Amino acid sequence: MLKRKTESLETGGKLFRKSFNENEGVLEQIMDGYSKLLIDDPVRPFKEANLQEIGNNVDYGILKALDGTWVSYNANYNKNVKAPSLASGIHTTIMPSPGTNSGTIPGKFAFDCEEYIEKLTFSIVPGGVRNRGGASELFCGAVKYEQTIKSVNTVNGQDDQRYYTPIHEENGMFLWLSDMYNHAATKESIERDRGIHAFSQEDYDNYGYTGKYRDEPLVRVSPDGQEKKYILQSQLLPGQEYYEIIPAQELKPGAGMDGPYFIPDYSISRSGVIPHGSTITLLGDIITKNGEYLVNGFPEFPYGDATWDPDHLAISPTMGGAGASPTRPIDLDQPAPAWVHETLTDENDPGSNKIYTQRILADDLYPYSVRPDLRLRDTLRGQEVTNYVHIKMSSKMKTGAQGGILNVPFVNRFVPTVEVDMNMWIETVIEDGKEILQLQYEQIVFFEFDFGNDGGTTSWPHIQTNTLRKLEDIPEDQRKVIEEQFFAPYGSSDSASGCPYHKG
Numbered sequence: 001m002l003k004r005k006t007e008s009l010e011t012g013g014k015l016f017r018k019s020f021n022e023n024e025g026v027l028e029q030i031m032d033g034y035s036k037l038l039i040d041d042p043v044r045p046f047k048e049a050n051l052q053e054i055g056n057n058v059d060y061g062i063l064k065a066l067d068g069t070w071v072s073y074n075a076n077y078n079k080n081v082k083a084p085s086l087a088s089g090i091h092t093t094i095m096p097s098p099g100t101n102s103g104t105i106p107g108k109f110a111f112d113c114e115e116y117i118e119k120l121t122f123s124i125v126p127g128g129v130r131n132r133g134g135a136s137e138l139f140c141g142a143v144k145y146e147q148t149i150k151s152v153n154t155v156n157g158q159d160d161q162r163y164y165t166p167i168h169e170e171n172g173m174f175l176w177l178s179d180m181y182n183h184a185a186t187k188e189s190i191e192r193d194r195g196i197h198a199f200s201q202e203d204y205d206n207y208g209y210t211g212k213y214r215d216e217p218l219v220r221v222s223p224d225g226q227e228k229k230y231i232l233q234s235q236l237l238p239g240q241e242y243y244e245i246i247p248a249q250e251l252k253p254g255a256g257m258d259g260p261y262f263i264p265d266y267s268i269s270r271s272g273v274i275p276h277g278s279t280i281t282l283l284g285d286i287i288t289k290n291g292e293y294l295v296n297g298f299p300e301f302p303y304g305d306a307t308w309d310p311d312h313l314a315i316s317p318t319m320g321g322a323g324a325s326p327t328r329p330i331d332l333d334q335p336a337p338a339w340v341h342e343t344l345t346d347e348n349d350p351g352s353n354k355i356y357t358q359r360i361l362a363d364d365l366y367p368y369s370v371r372p373d374l375r376l377r378d379t380l381r382g383q384e385v386t387n388y389v390h391i392k393m394s395s396k397m398k399t400g401a402q403g404g405i406l407n408v409p410f411v412n413r414f415v416p417t418v419e420v421d422m423n424m425w426i427e428t429v430i431e432d433g434k435e436i437l438q439l440q441y442e443q444i445v446f447f448e449f450d451f452g453n454d455g456g457t458t459s460w461p462h463i464q465t466n467t468l469r470k471l472e473d474i475p476e477d478q479r480k481v482i483e484e485q486f487f488a489p490y491g492s493s494d495s496a497s498g499c500p501y502h503k504g
Helices: 026-031 049-055 063-065 187-193 201-207 350-361 374-380 409-414 476-486
Strands: 007-013 012-015 068-072 089-095 109-124 129-133 136-155 158-182 218-220 231-234 244-246 270-273 278-287 385-394 402-408 417-431 434-447 462-472
Touching: 007 068, 007 129, 026 063, 026 385, 026 417, 026 434, 063 109, 063 136, 063 158, 063 270, 063 385, 063 417, 068 476, 109 350, 109 476, 136 476, 270 385, 270 417, 374 434, 374 462, 402 409, 402 417
Parallel strands: none
Antiparallel strands: 007 012, 068 109, 068 462, 089 109, 089 462, 109 136, 129 136, 136 158, 158 270, 218 231, 218 244, 270 278, 278 385, 278 402, 385 417, 417 434, 434 462
16 A cells, blocks of 8 residues: 655645746656555544545545546557557457357357457545545545447448447446544543443453443453452553453543554555446555656567567466467567468378367457557657656455456356456656546456366456547557547447457
């Protein structure tokens, strides 16, 4: 979790943040003054009287930069792509082949790769979200999102004639973990929330306790075998032995002040609802470079042999990896290998690793059909990117706090979704002397269905990547298409017929 710089915890009942420098860029202003929250950092006490001010002053962190409506933007800087389109998004989808069921012929799959356009709207939720945990209180800044995606297809292979099909709708919320507080017990909170009798006959009969309510432990100071004698913990003499502890049943003013204190190991969460039957929770943080949360320069993507990185490919190692590996890579900046367009046999493809994934490398959208995030790299070509913030999130972390996925029974049985990983880059681009914000993302969803010939589990990556800008920051020809497809009067286009997930 990140903490923001403050001049004073409280002054006249108000919290003050470091003021922004008007000469700084948007991302510089937003990310100024953040550092990691540590266990030995000062903890602010929560006071009921300040609740309204705390809520009004909640922080949204880098999520503040997302506020507004973003739409697809395609620069088409890669001149090796023969038929560039206005679509900036790429998705790959692997689904069970028709006729298959778990336990029958294993590993048969259908593969689709499409370009898409998108409208993605973020809306700031006013006021802080208060999460009450007794002695710990967490305030979050919430940002709603709504996503609409349409695939882009050509008419009978004619590149100048395209049609757009709704394929995905999603909504949800991002949370920025804003402020942690310690909420210790007070005399007022104890009396308000006690809910027990003022005098306990049982305590009197068992321990001789005559107080109104027991707000500290009792200890037995008589040895075993002697008549039992109890005193309050506070009445123990230095070094005096005790033989039983009777826990307190009530709080004392100040209880909870000594911790333990909750230190989240993430700064951002995302909850999403996918209409085909999955809900997701991702947790993550801003990725630093050289210790900086706002990184100068542009996001770096690989070239040449380094492009063959299984973590970003539509071909997982459990699918055979097309017979390639990081030590024997396929250079995705070169034309597809000759075998991709050959008839493969047991002789030239022992183990069937190549024929199994041949269609992915033979797709018209190669190399993006193999590694979709190369479209993000190629969009950045020729751009002047001055700085960026990199957010990384996952439903399945290697250590620490975990997100999760819930699927409806159909999805769970046939195509269970087991993991979602996401990278987001919020970038500052300079064009014609003007600062423009640009949003890029890569989302990888892992399915598991059927199995390999040896009975092992197969992981099937479904990948989405896109580059987006605000409507006023895209070229006129792209803006016209976006306005026609997403901002036309209600009911002028078909409803969603599928989904890149095809299931959630």
